[in-house]
Amino acid sequence: MLNKIWIIMIVSGFFVSTLCGHAQDATNALINGAKEAVDLFLVLMGSVAMWCGFMKIAEKSGLVDSMAEKIMPLLKFLFPAVPKKSRAMKYIALNMAANFFGLGWAATPSGIMAVKELYEMEGRKSYATNSICMFMVINMSSIQLISVNIISYRLKYGSVDPAAIVLPGIIATAVSTITAVAACKIFERGKI
């Protein structure tokens, strides 16, 4: 699927640019994209390393365990196949907390670790298991509580009440996450 999307983006991008007579811009965009990725990588590396450092402390001191314990009923419902005390469950809890508070890059390392742990634990299957599907769906349907960036953009463009979108934002986020999770619960009964 990712392969298809990737090829569609590049081929259609080049094709349309060529038709519209700005093929050179597209070439420049391609090359600049590579540079942009490395710039982002540098920012990301510092940030990810820092969050991983603090998270390791929270992990070793047992803080993560006690946090995971608090949301265990929810985790058990979402990930019935994952053992309660496993490392995978710990990373899932950590990732969900980071996403919820909108900590951006802090969610990335725990997310990668969670997927990796699930993959190893469930026997390196070539298909996405129910747990992996549920985890990805939750991550991609957004569970962020407050989107601060949007509020600041609204402020910049002279909104009379920049934070007016907080409540509807939370409602819409709940709608998207709940429908996605419900769909996932239905689909996961299907054959692989």
Next chain:
Amino acid sequence: MNVLYFLNSIIVPFLIVAVLIHGYNKKIDIFNVFTEGAKDGIETSFKILPSLIGLICAVSVFKVSGLLQWTEVLWKPFESITGFPSELIPLAFAKTFSSSASTGVIMDLFENFGPDSYIGITASIMMCCTETVFYTMSVYFSGIKIDNTRHILICTFIGIFFGIWASAVLGKIFMI
């Protein structure tokens, strides 16, 4: 609103202080553990760099082609049937593959319609309830080998669809 900003600004300081004090009290060699974790973080970053380059290159080419703006034109005929404004279609697409692309789109919308218009409010709500799908997918899967992603994308898009639909309804209710 000030309370909200304040609460938001103390999340990170509070978390870090809580983690450090808790770790220190549990007699953990906090600085060494921090560096150990940071090392893992650096390794993780290097692992996702190839996906990052591949994805951002594709997004840049796609962005510059202007195809995103075409989606708006394509939606025009459906606007009156669905009641969903065509101006918001490019945003819905942009958010699924790049947060920088969607930021650019929403800034344009704020500039043209104002942040408190129906379009402005709905766009803001849409940004809250959607996520950069392809980025998340390629980064999270960078450490493993999975060929069949099963129902991940379809369920995600069901969620996004309902989120956007809710945004359009909520935009009407919460319009200033």
